[in-house]
Amino acid sequence: MSAAVDWLNGLLWGSVLIYLLIGAGFYFTFRLKFIQIRHFGHMFSVLKNSRQGDSNGVSSFQALCTSLAARVGTGNLAGVAVALTAGGPGAIFWMWLIAFIGMSTSFVESTLAQVFKTKDQHGNFRGGPAYYMQFGLKARWMGILFSLLLILAFGLVFCAVQSNSISEAVESAFNVPRWATGIAVVAITALVVFGGLKVIASVAEVVVPFMALGYLAVALVVVGMHLSELPAIFAYIVKSAFGVQQAGAGAVGYGIAKAMMEGIQRGLFSNEAGMGSAPNAAATAAPTPPHPASQGYVQMLGVFVDTLVICTATASIILLSGVDISNGMEGVTLTQLALSSQVGSWGNGFIAIALFFFAFTSIMANFYYAEINVNFLKESDWAIRVYRVLGLCMVMFGAVAKLQIVWNLANLAMALMAIVNLIAILLLSNIAFKVARDYNQQRAVGKMPFFDVRKFPDLKRKLVPGVWEQSGK
Template sequence: MTDLINLMNDLLWGSILVYLLVGVGLYFTFRLSFIQVRHFKHMFLVLKNSRRVDNSGISSFQALCTSLAARVGTGNMAGVAVALTAGGPGAIFWMWVTAMVGMATSFAESTLAQLYKTKDDDGNYRGGPAYYMEKGLGMRWMGILFSVFLMIAFGLVFNAVQANSITNALTTAFGFQPVYVGVGIMGLSAFVILGGVRKIARTAEIIVPFMALVYLAIALFVLVINIEKLPAVITLIVKSAFGFQEAAAGGLGYMVAQAMINGVKRGLFSNEAGMGSAPNAAASATPYPPHPASQGYVQMLGVFIDTIVICSSTVAIILMSGEYVPHGEVTGIELTQRALNAQVGDWGGIFIACAIFLFAFTSIIANYSYAETNLVFLERNHKKGLLIFRMVFLCMVLFGSLATLPTVWAMADVSMGLMAIVNLVAILLLSGIVVKLAKDYNQQLRSGKVPTFDVNDYPELKSQLEEGIWDQPENGDD
């Protein structure tokens, strides 16, 4: 059984998804005329008005923080180190390329999620890939498939993985007993998730900017005290990406392939563009400007912050420390801890432990919110099974704190891979709508208007959208 799961993982993540995710990203990059480059500044302008909200949704800023909470986890510290040791410094260049391409994919899936959103029993916005598969494609079976895969991966197993990372970090740094750490994580998680999507969003809104800014401040400090090394580090990354470092040794083709594969995989795992996870948060937002495409811009920014900013901070800490050894035995979070210790002293390890706690905990609650939305979809916007699912979720958090079952983690990777394939097929089939919405938004922007979605301009879509959601543009309140 284990061999079969590992074989499926190798097939999915070693070939199919690498090509499919990058290919879809390039497709949307060209169809949207390099929107992530042309409108790079506009992402930040949209963020300026992102605190507006109404009674049915969370703010765009809260949606961004929720998606970042899920994206920014232990992988940003441990995963980057693994990519470096497995693929060399060149992997970082391809990680950057993957993120830039993935921004266009993120625009597409988040725009669609916002367009096809609905309301649940409590009047809160719900939406995501499952909803645009049902409403946009008329394929509820496809949405059910996606929801099941997401609930297994994000709702259950990956939360156990994050809890396990917290337990290991706190046990190593402070000597805490795993069972007490597990009970503590479970209690904190219960306190947040029982308050629903809005409480999760409010928690993410507070913790995510704080943890990101502190981590960036540490990385900036490391960069400043090692500023003379910066040109050499950038040169090393670029040369390794194209094999110039290895050409003389005769390993050009192999090293370039390893750099590309590991960099692309790290980028895809980290920013989740195309996975279909972040759109669940995007759909819950009250957009401003009141147009589905505005959420596309917000979530594009999320990809940029996760990979280009936060992952690059880890790269700077490691490559400027002198601790990095190509293909060395020390990798993952241990390499990151050693690198920071070398730069700032022994408290670096304690800081990493605290950072892991914040990064992983926010991932747990954000992943839960994604799973909750997909459970609501399965129950046709009702919430009957929510209490039972929350109990199972909390049990998995405790289980993950106390046990490690590599086969279970591998099954989650397979589930996430299948989830991504289903989502990518759906957004390709709906790509024409994405292009129409992007053009409509930008035409209004160029004419000096605040882009506003008018459902009457899209008679072909009117029957697909939930009545009342887009009939009157929602300007929101501050």
């Protein structure tokens, strides 16, 4: 079993997914004319009115915070450390690259999620890859496959992975038994998730900005202590990415391949661009401006914040500390050691607390994504309640278990999710391009963009009635 999973992971992550992910990212980037550069400032402008929502959906800001809750997790603290120890400093460059092109991928998938969203049995907006596969491609079977993979990866396994990271960090910093941490995390999670999706979004709206800004503030202190060394660190990262630091030709080839694989894998796990997870949050928003592309810009910003800001902060803390990344220490323990060496012993506890918030909000968002896809499979309140109980069991299991095989299964499910989603958004990308063009044509003449479905007669036939018609009135 373990050998088969390892072989499949090597095949998918080592070749298939790398080519598909990078190829799709560059294709979207060129077709959207480098939207992540041209409209960089507009990503922030959209946030001005992003706290407005309505009774059918959460606000754009809540959708952003929910997606950031999933993105900003162990990948930003432990994952960066793993990438550095396994792939060397060059892995950070590939994380940057996958985030840069992933911004356009995130724009496309989040815009499509908004276009093809629907309403659930309670009148709330729902959507995501499963829905644009069903309505856009007329392939419900593909949506079912994606939903099952997402529920397995995010709804179950990643909840265990996140709680495992919490219990490990708390045990290391405060000597609290893992089982005790597990019970506490389960109890707090239950209080939030049994309140429903809007409660999860409301909690994320408060906690995510607080935790991200607090962590960045400490990272800036460390960077400030070594400001003169920062250019050399960035140069070191770029040189390592292209094998300049290695001695022989064989070492160069292996070093580049290892850095690329680790950087792309950890980058995708962290920012989730193209994986099909964030569109589940994007679809639940009642966006301002009332146009699908506005949520595309908001979610594009999420990729930037996650990888190009927060992951870079972690990499800077580790590399500026001078800690030997080849000393056998890895994961969050390496990040704790690096920070403690700079700010004193309280850094160990700070990372444990930061990881608790990062991982806990990821657990909340994982429940959010999974419930949307459970609803896609069967629109039923009891099905949601059954899932919540199973998810909480996985949180407890993760806090006390050894997770290597579970983590490998999660990597496999994540790779398959991404492949299914990337195929779907490539097939539907022309719709996203047309919607983006309509949005920016309205902006160019000074209008507040709105989505008038009458401009898209071929598309209108595929949309769920009653979701977008009001925007064209």
